[in-house]
Amino acid sequence: MSEVKGSMVGTAGWFALILLVVSLTALAPIPSNSQALTAEHGIITVPQLDGNRRFSLEGDWLLKQPGEEEHLQKVPSVAWKQGSGTYSLTLLWEGGPTQFEFFTNNVGTSYELWLNESLVGSSGRYSPVAEQSRPSAKPLIHEFVLLPGSNVLQVKISNFVHPRAGLWEKVYLASKPQLSYRYQKQVAIDLFMFGQLFLFSLLQLSLAIFSTKKSSHVWFALGIMMVALGNIMRNNISIYTLLPNLDYLLFKRAQIITYYLASGFFIYAFHKRFPSSTVILLARIFFWGCITMTVVSLFLPYEVIYPLAIGFFPIMFLFLMYRVWVQLGTYRSSLLHRSKVSAILQIIADILLAYGMSHDFVGILLARYDVQMIPYMTYLYVALYTVVLARDYILADKQTEEAKNQIILTAAHQKQQLANDLHDGVAQMLHALDFMTEGLLQSNHIDMKILQTIRNTSKDAT
Structure with missing residues (x-):
């Protein structure tokens, strides 16, 4: 009893430490x-x-x-839900004419960039009239020349679709070609992760062909495919490299749907590993909840599905942390049927994904949305769980091979035992029968006592 109580206290201590670390790192901004x-x-x-x-x-x-009267507005921040506005910033430059680059992830749903009353570039189609405004989430790098003295930078924004608008993400300025280089590097990283994730999914489908636990590998492979698509849209840089004319609302809906499906598929892939029927039932309810939200996101207006998608972050975080709690509590017993490395990697994977969910949720609330961790944490989650499933498959295959060898050794032992029994028992009796029968034939008369012995020996042999 005292041992069980001590184990529960230890589990609670580790869980409290993990929860504290994840919460603090989620609140802390990413170093830039x-x-x-x-x-x-x-x-x-x-x-x-x-x-x-x-x-x-x-x-x-x-x-x-x-x-409205012109007023000061903190940047980054959310200035309005729908409408239009013009942000102005005076840039004082003491050098000679120098070429700079301007970049922002998303300033609303459409904007125009002006410098000294000259149009530099735009994203989507800016218009203060809703019917004429065309939204876009495509990130762009704009070039302009700063002149000595005062330069007036203006960002004209219109938004009639997204529930949040304004300069609510980071705005960057750098000399050419610093931002272009970073942009290309980000595209390369996104496409690399995209390709890696699809290779991971193909690996899981290959394992499903030979594994006895096919459903885990198949559902996990489907989850990887969804998260690969979701990640490339969430960073929304590389997706426009592949599909430059992607519709804004279609893009945003697809982004939300892929993460719903990925979450449901990942949970369902491992729901049978939970220790109790109650937890398994909750996992199935979570799975069907994700499917329901996917269907809902196909039909409801975007301004409705957006807060639902934001609310999904803490739900997924709580479910992942609950799974960490369960795995900590069953850690020792799980070592009976899996390796220590697999058990630890599974816990780490869930912690990393929970951190990604909490970090991006806090970022949305604080209008601190320039660095998104979900694409990177889902990639690490998939990579670690791929190792776990591969190790479990190898371990199961090794156990199956050992069981086959044991069966062969047992059969060989039984065969040898049978041969020994035949040689030491039945063969000796048959030899005795032959000896006694030969003796009667040579004596040329019937000995009832010997015949009785022959009959008894024959019964024993039979």
């Missing part, structure tokens, strides 16, 4: 190699360039919206 330039009253002084630096333009920008 960019230098923050904070605007005061809509003015920023751009420092002289000394190396490969990029600047994040933050602080108080001037914002002008239809029907």
Whole structure:
């Protein structure tokens, strides 16, 4: 009793430590190699360039919206839900004419970038009229030349689709070609992970052909395919490299749906490993909940499915942390049928994915959305679970081979035992019968006592 109580206390201690670490790291911003330039009253002084630096333009920008007075607005932040507005920032530059690059992940759903009253570039089609505005989530890098003295940068934004709008993600400025290089590097990383994930899914389908636990490998493979598609859309850089004319609402719906399906498939792939029928039932309910949300996301307006998708983050986080709790509690017993490495890797994978969910959820709430961890954490989750399933498959295959060898050895032993019994028992009796029968034939008379012995020996042999 005391041993069980001590084990529960140990499990609770480890779980509390894990929960604390995940929560603190989710709240902490990801370290950036960019230098923050904070605007005061809509003015920023751009420092002289000394190396490969990029600047994040933050602080108080001037914002002008239809029907309102111009006022200061914190960037990054959410300024309105639907409508249009113009952000203005004065850039003070003391150097000579220098070519710079401008980049932001998403400033709403469409925008135009102006410098000194000249149009630099746009994303989607900007218009203060809803019917004329065309949204886009395509990230773009714009080039312009900063002149000595004062330069007025304006970002005209229109949004009539997304529940949040404004300059609510990081805005970067750097000398050419620093941002272009980072953009290309990000595309390469995204496409690499995309290809790797599909290779992982093919591996799982291959294992399903030979494994006795086919359903786990098949459901996990389907989950990997969905998360591969979801990741390439969530970073929304590489997806436009592949599909440059992708419709905005179709893109956003597909992004949400793929993660719903991936979550359901991942949970269902391992639901039979839970220790109790109650937990297995909850896992199945979660799976069907993901399927239901997928169907709902096909038909409901985007402004409705968006908060539902945001609310899914903490639900998935709680389910993953509950699974960590269950695995910590059953860690010792799980070692009876699986390796120690597999048990530990499975716990680490769930912790990493829970961290990704919590980090991005906090980022959305705090309008701190420039770095998204879900694509990277899902990649690590898949990689670790691929190792777990491969090790379990190899272990099961090894156990099957050992069982076959044991059967062969047992059969050989039984055969040898039977041969020994025949030689030492029946063969000796048959030899005795032959000896006694030969003696009667040579004596040329019937001996009833010997005949009786012959009959008894024959019965024993039979």
